[in-house]
Amino acid sequence: MATALIQQILPEEYGALTPEEADRRIASARERLGDCVVILGHHYQRDEIIKFADYTGDSYKLCLHAASHPEADFIVFCGVHFMAESAVILGAAHQRVILPNLSAGCSMADMATRTQVEDLWEELSALTDERIIPVTYMNSSAAIKSFCGEHGGAVCTSSNCEAIFRWALEEGDKIAFFPDEHLGRNTALHMGFRDEDMALWDPTIPPEMNDREGLRRAKIVLWKGFCSVHARFSVEQIQRARRDFPGIRVIVHPECRREVVEAADGFGSTEYISRVIRESEPGSQWAVGTEINLVSRLAKELPDRLIFCLDPIVCPCSTMYRIEPRYLCWALENLAEGRVVNEITVPERDVRYAKAALDRMMEITAAARV
Numbered sequence: 376m377a378t379a380l381i382q383q384i385l386p387e388e389y390g391a392l393t394p395e396e397a398d399r400r401i402a403s404a405r406e407r408l409g410d411c412v413v414i415l416g417h418h419y420q421r422d423e424i425i426k427f428a429d430y431t432g433d434s435y436k437l438c439l440h441a442a443s444h445p446e447a448d449f450i451v452f453c454g455v456h457f458m459a460e461s462a463v464i465l466g467a468a469h470q471r472v473i474l475p476n477l478s479a480g481c482s483m484a485d486m487a488t489r490t491q492v493e494d495l496w497e498e499l500s501a502l503t504d505e506r507i508i509p510v511t512y513m514n515s516s517a518a519i520k521s522f523c524g525e526h527g528g529a530v531c532t533s534s535n536c537e538a539i540f541r542w543a544l545e546e547g548d549k550i551a552f553f554p555d556e557h558l559g560r561n562t563a564l565h566m567g568f569r570d571e572d573m574a575l576w577d578p579t580i581p582p583e584m585n586d587r588e589g590l591r592r593a594k595i596v597l598w599k600g601f602c603s604v605h606a607r608f609s610v611e612q613i614q615r616a617r618r619d620f621p622g623i624r625v626i627v628h629p630e631c632r633r634e635v636v637e638a639a640d641g642f643g644s645t646e647y648i649s650r651v652i653r654e655s656e657p658g659s660q661w662a663v664g665t666e667i668n669l670v671s672r673l674a675k676e677l678p679d680r681l682i683f684c685l686d687p688i689v690c691p692c693s694t695m696y697r698i699e700p701r702y703l704c705w706a707l708e709n710l711a712e713g714r715v716v717n718e719i720t721v722p723e724r725d726v727r728y729a730k731a732a733l734d735r736m737m738e739i740t741a742a743a744r745v
């Protein structure tokens with residue numbers, strides 16, 4: 376298929392589509408494209424997009440699906456920017472990755488730039504002779520993953536963070552973890568570390584204003600970044616759920632703040648939350664601290680259980696929400712005509728090093744059987 380690269384704002388023709396027209400045209404373009412396209416839908420996507428996804432899952436699982444379809448020349452990633460970058464890194468060289476709306480970013484991933492990470496690295500290297508292992512959450516840019524690969528570190532997901540931390544502390548003396556403070560702290564506490572084993576780096580203030588003694592002493596240096604969706608959950612919401620539904624079980628994502636995780640009955644990745652609730656007994660009650668689209672889908676799928684989101688004021692991931700049917704229609708129809716719109720690319724050097732960090736994660740995870 377001949378292709379030309381075009382990146383532009385949503386053309387008027389698509390802006391004016393009704394939901395029904397968009398649906399019909401997406402289905403038709405999808406059919407014309409056949410096996411040369413795989414559509415991936417993140418758990419947090421709206422239903423109108425998920426129904427067109429060949430695969431749904433968390434960001435890592437989706438990248439593996441993309442890589443397992445070498446016959447597909449195009450991966451249409453209905454997620455956010457860092458996820459599409461990861462598909463570029465893990466996909467085959469000939470596969471091209473499309474993010475239907477380029478403005479679908481991730482506020483947490485944007486909280487750590489490569490330059491900021493290099494500033495921390497310089498500061499830590501000046502403070503200590505210890506071997507520092509950089510670890511980045513999947514929810515980070517390709518440039519940060521590349522930094523970790525280049526400096527002997529690894530990527531982690533919310534499912535394998537503990538195994539990666541354990542590996543990092545066998546390899547070195549100290550972890551520098553980006554960009555989610557809460558995932559890092561919740562994981563470290565669960566592993567038995569204490570508050571004094573951790574220090575927080577705030578990239579938004581001058582380096583000298585950070586706690587240098589704490590940074591020197593810490594086993595785990597956390598980055599002051601957070602997910603705007605998961606940071607909304609509170610202990611008060613958990614107390615209210617327990618008061619209104621005695622016996623209810625509360626399960627939350629580790630991107631939630633520490634006190635929320637401590638007040639819950641359990642915590643884990645979106646895959647973990649989905650599995651635990653699916654395997655629960657009919658009649659059970661669940662208050663869930665993660666993105667509303669996933670929670671609503673579980674509630675719909677399991678009508679014999681009470682499942683609701685802890686936050687009464689609906690909290691979708693607003694950037695993920697920017698992938699909507701008109702954008703998907705635009706991307707697919709152009710592909711069917713041999714044009715690529717909104718392609719995500721990653722510099723070759725970042726692909727190489729980021730892949731090294733991702734491969735390291737996979738090796739550690741396989742050895743730890745996480």
Ligand code: SF4
Nearest residue numbers: 481482483602604692
């Ligand atoms: S839910 Fe949070 S971490 Fe996930 S994509 Fe949205 S802003 Fe980023």
